[in-house]
Amino acid sequence: MKEQQEKYDLPNGWKLVRLDDVAIIVTGNTPPTNNKAYFNGDVPFYKPSDLNEDYVKDSKDRLSELGKEYSRILPKNSILITCIGSLGKSGIISKEGAFNQQINGVLPILSNTLFFYYQIISQQFQNSIRSNASATTVAILNKSKFGNLPFLIAPLDEQNLIATQIESLFSKLDEAEKVLEKANKGLRIYRQVLLNQAFSGKLTEKWRRENSIKLSAKQLIHNIEKERQTKYDLELLEWQNSLKKWKETKEGQRPSRPSKPIVPDKPTDEQIHRKWQLPKEWQWTQLGLISFVTKLAGFEYTEYVKYTEKGDLPVIKAENVGQGGFKKTIYSKVVAESVEHLKRSKLNGDELIIVFVGAGVGNVATTPQGHKFFLGPNIAIARPYKEINTKFLEYFYQSHRGKKLLLATAKAVAQPSLSMGNIRQTPVAIPSKEEQFQIIQIIENQFTLTNNLEKTVDNVLNEIIALKHSILKKAFEGRLVTYTSNESIEKLLDDIQEEKRLYLENQKELNRSKPKQKKEMEEKKTILEILKESNSPISAQELWEKSTSDGDIERFYSEIKEIYHQIDELKTKTESLLTLKDENK
Template identity: 35%
Template sequence: MSENKLPQIPKEWKWVRLEKIGEIVTGTTPSKKNKEYYGKEIPFFKPPDLESGRFVTKSQEYLSKKGLEVARLLPKNSILVTCIGATIGKTGIIKVNGTSNQQINAIIPYEDYIIPEYIYYQIISPFFQEQIKKNATATTLPILNKSKFEKLFFSLAPLPEQQKIIEILEEAFSKIDAGVEGLKKIKKLLSLYRQSVLRYAFEGKLTQKWREENKDKLEPAEKLIEKIKKEREERYKQELEEWKKACEIAKKEGKKKPPKPKPPKEFPPITEEELKTLPQIPKEWKWVRLGELINIFDSMRIPLNQQERNLRKKKRPLYPYYGATGKIDEIDEYIFDGEYVLLGEDGVQFFDKGKRKAYIVRGKFWANNHVHILKAVNGIKNLYLMHYFNIFDYHGYVTGTTRLKLNQSAMKNIPIPLSPFLEQQKIVEEIEYRLSIADKLEETVDKLLEKAEKLKQSYLKSAFEGKLTEEWRKQNPHLITGENSVDILLEKIKEEKEKFEEKKKITKVKQKSLIELKQ
């Protein structure tokens, strides 16, 4: 970015390169092969450690004193900036001495002349973040190396004005953050409300009054499951007859016989031990295995990588391409057509009750092999299944540690409370009504959170263009001119930097002499 494209700042300020305000250091990672380098003494900061907010006091990983010998110690109040990947630009001030990996560039400020918080707030401001992104390599993994990072533009204000800017920002942000905290609590309450609605629905509490008022119209779940089994047996008999005819045709034509259809699988009933762990349900309901209520279409799934999907975008219309958590892409072909329940096989946060595990898809679509493709049998509502999947406790049914997986066999054995068909319809209706209210409230909360973030960004933009302190400058000219001017400040920073560089040279000479003596 050229200097003539920089935002306008007060005449008492100066645009400088980032390297002018402190020492820029890129971190390193000591060899993992040497276990002696890692311990519990020295914080070893990585990008995820900067997620905690402005001040960073601890890291997920630590080095030993021996590990510090091959790393660079960063003093507390150093400003760490992620310079690679999706979180590029993420920033924090460390409040303890530590080190960092090579994904982070650190600024060690000359604290007598520039306040660490002033640097922090400017780095997270819209203009500086834009500089980071524009100067990063334009690849799938953006990288901003040290040589480019230290040349970024920084608006330097006189020291007293730096302090005033921090005061104004912190007062404003504390009020905004209090509001944001309240909104986040509302989001948590909405998540708990959704879970309560689903839990009550599948314990029969949501439709208790309706059930009493309509008991003469309800056919017990026991009879419904008998009908489902009978239908499956009838369908199997029909498939057998069709198979026999196909075999006769194949024999006449000298072709290979088609595979014989498999009989419907018998699922073991829910045991007494299992019932002890399951919630109480109305007497008209029945605990059954999921496999008794679904048809599975997983064998029809075809995964496509990004390149393969890109080749399937030539024709119109485009159809959705789904994965474990929802729509991933659009392509010009489809496999499935109709209403299906898609339940994550892997890549889903099964143990987070607030996260979606299943969703309904209608129409033409394609799906990969990370999601089960299911359809409810006659007498069962697809939406009934979907909502149950989103409240079910998957402990004991998924395998794996880093990537949880719900295989088909375990899925079929999931216990599900079966209610009469008419009650299923009422349950779905009640759930949809209540969740729609929660969704609208959450949409409002999200808009307010977005507004709060935009307000913060507006404050930051104004702060580093000198607009927040415009009146203060008029009232305090003596604090931004003469000995307090930014020109004098830069001279002092330059002197400090020269002293620091000289100190570094002496240290290097001493280290070299020690090495030579040892040899």
């Protein structure tokens, strides 16, 4: 600690100590999950996901009174800090409760809780947490290392003054944040209102009255149908000629048999209006009737697509299709020559791309013009005929109503998905080509304004975060308040040590008086013993809870590594299960 003292320019009357010197530190635990009697009661059971605000009002999970007997409990106004996984997530609990093994609880002794909490969330203390954590796959800071972290202690009156001043300043900043977040929410709502107005025809109502059009929506769609049929007839004739030549070629010299062209989609009998009132000048149709919809076949993707840093063709994936359109990322790449024959999967810009499986199902975007891409997995592509503006389709399916039409047939399974047939049959409302352009112009002008406003709001929100960090830095450098006192910091530390001693003695007495049932928790077994006795594979979580590790995650991982050669890992959709290898195999 002497070396640490030299790194800090301590304010007058302050002292640098270990966190464990001035607080009770407790690592959480979980009662055996195979016994339902321990759960679903009235006792809060806090997990890292509950620690999202200063004061944690309650927990999502609960323990019974019996479960409480098997758990480590801290009183209200204790501070919980995540020390496994999402390091540093913190909160002050408003109710007495238990907490799991990912969390260390801190109970300040004879000190101001807010003084402790604000120092714990300060950048300096958070950096200490991260720099002292074990460098494993999952970040871990055990109780011993956590308790040894350097902590600044000030005279109690000064702690109170600092906490009050931080609360006052943060309160004003929090109010400003609420106003700005409300403004951001309003901008998001405005964008949806604008899209709904656009695709009900109200946005261009005045424009239609004042302008004449060359080609009605009905005639436009009729022309596309004729063009599609003409194209199919030509492809069919070409195929018939190719097939004739193929049959005339000797068997040993024949190339692959020519593929018959796909018959153009026909309108379904399904009622597509869906109670959606349109202007009389607009026309309902389906996406597959005004564009060519396809995807890369699974076998083609597996056989021909190989990502490589030396590739010259970027691949579009689902991550590039957000709720607000196209998103640039660091692209995977393929060698263009290796996929030259997969012509339908080459993107030249201005195509509509649609996520058809996974979390982002139904998201749409337009590929950037002037760029070449290759179509990746889980994405369908729609190439509209020239009379249809791709951006119009993108905005249509980004609107609340449009997206609802697109997702109407999505399968409600673990991974929601759309079939190509359903995408082709998705309804879309089309105006004239001129009105399509007019709608896009209005939307993009308004979106530019709202995006600029949103960026300004986000910048101010970031400035508020920076200002909070600055306030905490000043506070724990002794520069936030002016204070002069004769209060002895040494006496405060002595009083804390005595109070801590009495608290721990009292806890020992309470533990002795707890029911003998608690022995079940104390009589835990090694990982190897548990696996030998288990008749079926067991999850890592259950193994951890039953083992002798008892809250020490590093010890748990160390024990796993020692016997890993004896373990088989069975992966399911949701978790990994562990079992001993069959020696007879």
